[in-house]
Amino acid sequence: MHRTGKKLAVIAGAFALTIGLASHSAGDPDENSLAIEGETIVTDVKAPADSPLEHLYSGWRFRASETQSLQTDDFENPGMVAVEQAIDQFAMVDGSEGKACADCHADVSDFKGLRPNLPRWDEAKSKPETLEHIINECRTERMGAKAWKWEAQEMLNMTALIGLQSRGMPVTVETGGPMASVWEKGKELYYTRVGQLDMSCAHCHENNYGKMIRADHLSQGHINGFPVYRLKWGGLGSIHRRFKGCMQNIRATPFKRGSDEFIALELYVASRGKGLSVEVPSVRN
Amino acid sequence: MTKKLAALSLVAGMLAITAPYATAEVVLPDAVMIDDGEVAKSLTGSAGNPENGRKVFANRKQGNCLACHMNKDLSEQPFHGEVGPTLDGVADRWEEPELRAILINSKIALSEDTIMPSFYRLKNGARTMDKFDGKTILSAEQVEDVLAYLKTLKEE
Numbered sequence: 001m002h003r004t005g006k007k008l009a010v011i012a013g014a015f016a017l018t019i020g021l022a023s024h025s026a027g028d029p030d031e032n033s034l035a036i037e038g039e040t041i042v043t044d045v046k047a048p049a050d051s052p053l054e055h056l057y058s059g060w061r062f063r064a065s066e067t068q069s070l071q072t073d074d075f076e077n078p079g080m081v082a083v084e085q086a087i088d089q090f091a092m093v094d095g096s097e098g099k100a101c102a103d104c105h106a107d108v109s110d111f112k113g114l115r116p117n118l119p120r121w122d123e124a125k126s127k128p129e130t131l132e133h134i135i136n137e138c139r140t141e142r143m144g145a146k147a148w149k150w151e152a153q154e155m156l157n158m159t160a161l162i163g164l165q166s167r168g169m170p171v172t173v174e175t176g177g178p179m180a181s182v183w184e185k186g187k188e189l190y191y192t193r194v195g196q197l198d199m200s201c202a203h204c205h206e207n208n209y210g211k212m213i214r215a216d217h218l219s220q221g222h223i224n225g226f227p228v229y230r231l232k233w234g235g236l237g238s239i240h241r242r243f244k245g246c247m248q249n250i251r252a253t254p255f256k257r258g259s260d261e262f263i264a265l266e267l268y269v270a271s272r273g274k275g276l277s278v279e280v281p282s283v284r285n
Numbered sequence: 286m287t288k289k290l291a292a293l294s295l296v297a298g299m300l301a302i303t304a305p306y307a308t309a310e311v312v313l314p315d316a317v318m319i320d321d322g323e324v325a326k327s328l329t330g331s332a333g334n335p336e337n338g339r340k341v342f343a344n345r346k347q348g349n350c351l352a353c354h355m356n357k358d359l360s361e362q363p364f365h366g367e368v369g370p371t372l373d374g375v376a377d378r379w380e381e382p383e384l385r386a387i388l389i390n391s392k393i394a395l396s397e398d399t400i401m402p403s404f405y406r407l408k409n410g411a412r413t414m415d416k417f418d419g420k421t422i423l424s425a426e427q428v429e430d431v432l433a434y435l436k437t438l439k440e441e
Binding site (some may be wrong): 100197 | 366399400417418420
């Protein structure tokens with residue numbers, strides 16, 4: 001994006017007298033590489049031609065090594081407890097039709113390849129759908145069961161289990177066709193200054209990733225690891241929960257989970273991470 | 286006079302994060318004029334208190350300047366950010382009227398694209414939370430206090 005270049009020029013001009021900016025490389029992502037259970041996870045990849053970034057880095061690369069190591073071993077990963085629970089849920093009968101997920105989906109590994117392509121266009125409903133929508137559609141329309149709330153434990157467990165099936169696969173989300181206008185809307189939201197502190201997502205995650213903002217090492221803000229196990233939350237959280245938190249920190253009224261705005265932002269942010277591996281469930285501080 | 290001061294601090298207390306607009310001397314946010322990157326006159330009509338300014342600078346709910354700036358003078362505080370330049374010796378680089386303008390409205394005084402918040406401006410980003418909407422991040426007094434503190438950051 002042109003903004004970055006311009007901004008750097010401004011800084012360079014204004015601070016010619018101060019210490020050189022080159023010292024900022026101290027805050028760059030680290031050199032660690034991630035393999036989980038012997039499987040290589042791509043945590044850094046050359047950005048696609050139309051990306052505002054030159055190189056993409058997973059949020060994992062900006063975390064402290066103790067946090068990183070929790071994700072390298074499924075026995076250590078606290079997010080895997082949720083996955084275990086989801087395996088039970090998958091086989092559990094629920095709703096008026098007396099069915100379990102497993103009655104229609106013989107093996108959860110059939111969902112391999114789904115996560116990298118979400119959100120996607122729902123032809124029947126003529127609107128974009130996220131993994132949460134797809135799961136709830138099966139519950140309400142096929143099982144006669146109640147929809148799970150966006151941030152309900154059952155929902156987080158299930159999105160983690162389904163996401164895990166695609167671990168290691170590159171994010172490839174579709175941004176053309178009927179998704180084009182949704183993507184444009186997400187992009188606009190990404191670059192809009194919000195809140196009393198008056199910042200856009202790009203101010204932190206595009207212009208300043210790699211630097212410390214107080215105690216936090218800023219990443220590029222990708223969503224390839226969601227739902228994520230956050231040590232601060234003591235559990236899994238959804239993409240939209242993270243978006244909410246970032247907006248609240250800059251004193252902006254967040255959009256609601258599942259809102260058209262957050263779905264558009266989810267698509268746009270997902271597209272910024274094309275090529276990074278799915279690493280669900282990731283671990284962050 | 287003492288009576289007036291007591292009334293003032295009461296108002297300041299009630300409004301917590303906003304300026305005590307009731308005073309005649311305070312320049313209201315909309316009335317501030319940034320002229321060629323400078324605001325020459327004190328917003329309160331008097332000099333600020335550097336000790337209080339030091340606290341406002343570090344306080345996460347007020348200036349939170351440490352989120353983005355390193356500052357050796359506050360080395361007792363953990364975690365200094367590196368989004369902006371270090372403020373060590375900042376008073377050697379900028380004159381008081383320039384520093385005041387930077388604090389009041391960084392978008393005008395530094396650059397339109399800056400990440401730095403504008404601390405004395407009523408209209409900020411879209412969807413500002415109700416409890417902060419139409420309010421300045423710092424009061425006029427706090428701006429002057431932080432400014433007085435910045436002026437102590439000299440290296441030469």
